[in-house]
Amino acid sequence: MRVGYFSKMGAAVTAFFTPSTFQLSGGPSTPKELVPTKSVAIIGAGAGGTSAAYYLQKLLQPEGEPLHKHQLLYPTTITIFDQSDKIGGRCQVFFTTNPADPEKNIPEEELAIEVGASIFVKVNHHLADSSKDFGLKVKKLDDELLAIWDGDKFLFMESSWKLWSLLKGLARWGFAPLKLNRLLKSTLDNLLSFYSSPASYSSIHEFSTAHNLRSEASILSSEYLESHGISKQYAEEVVEVATRVNYGSNLDDIHALGALVTMAANDAQQIQGGNFQIFEGMVAKSGAEVRLETKIARIRKLAPQSEGEEPQFEVTTTGGQKQIFDYIILAAPIESTNIDFDISLPPQPKVHYRTIHATFVRGNVNPSYFYTPSSPVSSSTPSAKDFPTHILSTNSHAEFTSLSIQARLSNGETITKIFSPEPLSIDLLDRLYSNRTWVKHKEWKAYPKLMPIAFEGEEGGAEQPEEVVVEEDESVSSEHKQAVFEKKHAKQKTQKEEEQEAQKKAVEAWGQVEVVPGVFYVNSFEPLISTMETETIAGKNIARLVRDRIVGHCPVEKRLKR
The missing domain is CATH 3.90.660 (Polyamine Oxidase; Chain A, domain 2)
Known part of the structure; x- marks a missing residue:
């Protein structure tokens, strides 16, 4: 694991001897009654996850001020988890x-x-x-x-x-x-x-x-x-x-x-020396706490503590450690995480x-x-x-x-x-x-596999059933003909077609960046294009969405105008 680079850049990397609870660092403390600190968990330290951390911290920084020099307008802690021992994801x-x-x-x-x-x-x-x-x-x-x-x-x-x-x-x-x-x-x-x-x-x-x-x-x-x-x-x-x-x-x-x-x-x-150094740099500049060689076992949605508050999420590692976060950013292919999601996620598409x-x-x-x-x-x-x-x-x-x-x-x-x-x-x-x-x-x-996308409102996916032709027979009543037609038509909706329809609905659901309230998915962009740069575009887009959510829920937002 390359921790020397993080030390030079001033990032907090805690890969060994981790205490039973996570120690998050979000800069100087701020009275909760004024600006409550928000917490973000990012699952995955590849191009998408590291760029989401980097741009989120940058967007929350006072305009014109360098990172880490002054308190954020909206204090936010970021924790990045990855089951690997290095930063970069598929960039190896x-x-x-x-x-x-x-x-x-x-x-x-x-x-x-x-x-x-x-x-x-x-x-x-x-x-x-x-x-x-x-x-x-x-x-x-x-x-x-x-x-x-x-x-x-x-x-x-x-x-x-x-x-x-x-x-x-x-x-x-x-x-x-x-x-x-x-x-x-x-x-x-x-x-x-x-x-x-x-x-x-x-x-x-x-x-x-x-x-x-x-x-x-x-x-x-x-x-x-x-x-x-x-x-x-x-x-x-x-x-x-x-x-x-x-x-x-x-x-x-x-x-x-x-x-x-x-x-x-x-x-x-x-x-x-390797393109992964770009993403190491993003992590270092973000000030995020980095938890490498840490696999997430479960993410559970918690009920709001009081009326009008957003729900939070409990993240549990395979080692049994637990921490509560306000927002979750999934920055790894959902089917490869093997996480137990207790947050009512829509059915996953077959990617x-x-x-x-x-x-x-x-x-x-x-x-x-x-x-x-x-x-x-x-x-x-x-x-x-x-x-x-x-x-x-x-x-x-x-x-x-x-x-x-x-x-x-x-x-x-x-x-x-x-x-x-x-x-x-x-x-x-x-x-x-x-x-x-x-x-x-x-x-x-x-x-x-970058197959053509059937966007919302467009036809695509399963083939349409062939038209059913009912032979004319004057001795058969029109009601009976209609019943025969409907029965044959129903049979044509085969199991394969039903699976294709379910897959299309799942793709549409996971094409949403915020798959459920408070949970954002970087890889929703991957069916469109998958490169290092477009992963950072997806990461920055999510950073903007999370920033808007944090700013929108800050009780003193109007008083902090610059």
Whole structure:
């Protein structure tokens, strides 16, 4: 666990020797009769939970004052729980070696390789601004070369001479990249409008409507691209390649918004030493109490102590510790928490998360695996230094989704990361590498399946029952015909259709940011889009909602006008 960073930033981290009751810290005490202190529990220390804590504390701070320097206008304590031993959630790094490793040619900042959530881009304002504010070192990635592999040959390979890459792309795909770029710019402009808006949103439906994202989120990528004149070749060789590596999805099982976001990779960058440091910084700046390696067993709703008061919530850990909070922020996929909720939650939807296998290999990639005399890119095997940094595969018989060089060592070896839908076989590794020093593997639920969303008031989900036809028979009364019709029609509402209808209702319920009064769900935004940056957008949105609730229930609100 990295507690040194928290100490430097002034955060209170209590991971060991925890007393039987939680000790919350919310700044200097304030007379309760004036401004009662509110308490917020955040379940999950990933991008969504840490950003919710960071922005909530920032929103409650007197305007123009730095965090922790003065008392909050509305005193609020924040406690973050996570069953893991680290901050960052699904944003994880793989440490290839130890800083004490005798091989000193590896810079320390390159020891940490992102498992997932590898990059962010310049227009990701929350991540970009936070990394600058926290003094983190940024590594630019735009000079890395990319190639597209179909399982037999390279279809396209970038050149270090950018004009040559542009001309090759124009020859292969025509003006399809320009058409897509126009669609991408329009969608990104809509999404980026969140940063200039002070509004908060109560549901995924409301957010999508306000930022004009519903049409892209409610249609399959394959249908969307075809309807906008994007050639099938470009869609399959470029767009689908991006959706496969970023979301483990082909164009026929991801909505268009997800596909467009994967194409917004200009100005790619990452934090040296790991992107998770952004979220460590958010926690530190928030002043929240952090309870790592702490699993929540139960959340129970308590009756108001007096008329007119809001109910509170009792949080119990698996260790039996209990604490009462005014608000709960769920910042982890609800189906993975295994928490006993005694708060009348609506039925949970079935959310399918993609299982991704990441394989890390130190050794020498065998170029002859990729190059044959018939290769349209090159008839000769290139040197190791000319080998592409990223090889991404099409939806073909390719044996992996992507292979990326993460570090080049002075002895000629590389450290590579391979994404695949299944574990890699020894036979494949033998063919991919001429030698291997070590191989390590990581499997995790990376992101949700981004299927088209049937927004409130729209048709979708279960197929409609076929029309029932009743044969005419003059000897049968009209009343009897009607009875037969209704009976047959009722039978057509099969169990599967009922399950689909129940699933649709559950999705709509969990599309609400505040699933029940006082309980907010960060991951309600994930069916729309799932990235580090959009998790922070969801976190900030919830921070605004909780801020409004705290301010609205403060008895001296009007007297505290600045």
